[in-house]
Amino acid sequence: MATNRRHILASLAALGGASLLPNNALALSRPAGKRYPLSCNAYTWNTFYQRAQKRWMADPDASLTEYVKTGLTAYEPSFTHVDEVRKLAPFLKTYRLTMPSLYVNSTLHRTSDAQQSIEAVLAIADAAKPLGTRIIVTNPDPIKWGSEDDKTDADLTRQAANLDRLGAELRRRGLILAYHTHAPEHRQAAREFHHMLLASDPRNVSLCLDAHWVYRGSGNSQVALFDVVRLYGKRIVEVHIRQSKQGIWQETFGDGDIDYRRLAGDLKAQGVQPLLVLEQCLEKGSPNTLDPITAHLQDISYAKEVFSDLI
Numbered sequence: 001m002a003t004n005r006r007h008i009l010a011s012l013a014a015l016g017g018a019s020l021l022p023n024n025a026l027a028l029s030r031p032a033g034k035r036y037p038l039s040c041n042a043y044t045w046n047t048f049y050q051r052a053q054k055r056w057m058a059d060p061d062a063s064l065t066e067y068v069k070t071g072l073t074a075y076e077p078s079f080t081h082v083d084e085v086r087k088l089a090p091f092l093k094t095y096r097l098t099m100p101s102l103y104v105n106s107t108l109h110r111t112s113d114a115q116q117s118i119e120a121v122l123a124i125a126d127a128a129k130p131l132g133t134r135i136i137v138t139n140p141d142p143i144k145w146g147s148e149d150d151k152t153d154a155d156l157t158r159q160a161a162n163l164d165r166l167g168a169e170l171r172r173r174g175l176i177l178a179y180h181t182h183a184p185e186h187r188q189a190a191r192e193f194h195h196m197l198l199a200s201d202p203r204n205v206s207l208c209l210d211a212h213w214v215y216r217g218s219g220n221s222q223v224a225l226f227d228v229v230r231l232y233g234k235r236i237v238e239v240h241i242r243q244s245k246q247g248i249w250q251e252t253f254g255d256g257d258i259d260y261r262r263l264a265g266d267l268k269a270q271g272v273q274p275l276l277v278l279e280q281c282l283e284k285g286s287p288n289t290l291d292p293i294t295a296h297l298q299d300i301s302y303a304k305e306v307f308s309d310l311i
Contacts, residue, residue, distance in 0.1 A: 039074035167204030178208035186217030
């Protein structure tokens with residue numbers, strides 16, 4: 001007898017959210033009864049600055065002066081080394097910015113690199129925790145950026161074990177590891193994406209849902225995106241927000257290819273209140289009509305409307 005598809009989805013959902021305790025990642029991530037402020041990732045500003053032939057944070061005062069003109073009070077930077085955290089710290093204080101989350105890459109599928117990578121992430125996390133950071137977002141490196149090479153089953157098994165180990169070390173520190181993906185993880189039936197979540201302890205590994213990368217990596221599929229939300233919604237502690245029209249990233253967050261109103265409703269229905277991080281980036285073909293301050297003011301206005309129950 002053929003297995004019922006609904007039963008399979010229900011079973012996967014149970015596995016994806018299994019072992020969540022009362023003191024789960026969502027409870028650890030913020031004070032009881034309080035919501036996160038709307039945040040924004042450094043990468044989006046980098047793309048706007050590159051278009052203007054400038055470099056984001058080349059002059060931290062000039063960059064962050066523009067940032068706070070939008071009204072944003074939270075910031076998600078990307079780090080590669082612990083020294084970068086220490087350099088940023090005084091600027092966060094000067095511009096009264098919180099840093100509830102940070103983004104850092106890791107290499108976890110190769111034994112020769114994994115331990116060093118884990119130690120580097122932990123050093124960054126230790127330096128950031130006194131600054132108020134609670135969520136550490138990581139996207140394990142692919143075989144090669146920009147290539148179509150896929151990891152072997154052995155690579156995936158090794159990576160999942162190392163991801164869980166990193167998450168366990170962060171949890172001991174009172175921090176949350178949020179697994180993030182780009183397009184490659186959603187190739188080949190999304191085997192890499194699903195294995196990272198199904199082979200890790202939900203207490204150790206949460207999910208940073210980058211909605212548009214899930215959508216794009218799955219062949220521009222909202223079906224795939226909302227299946228992910230259904231399967232792993234209880235593990236979502238952060239959402240990266242980006243919109244496109246006809247597959248091209250837009251200058252501002254608004255109506256487009258992804259139904260963000262539905263996403264907001266689905267998250268509310270599952271009882272999760274993740275950190276919302278704007279990441280409305282530019283790419284080839286994106287409109288070129290707005291400066292970054294004006295664009296982000298529009299992003300914030302639309303996000304507060306769409307996610308009014310979560311912000």
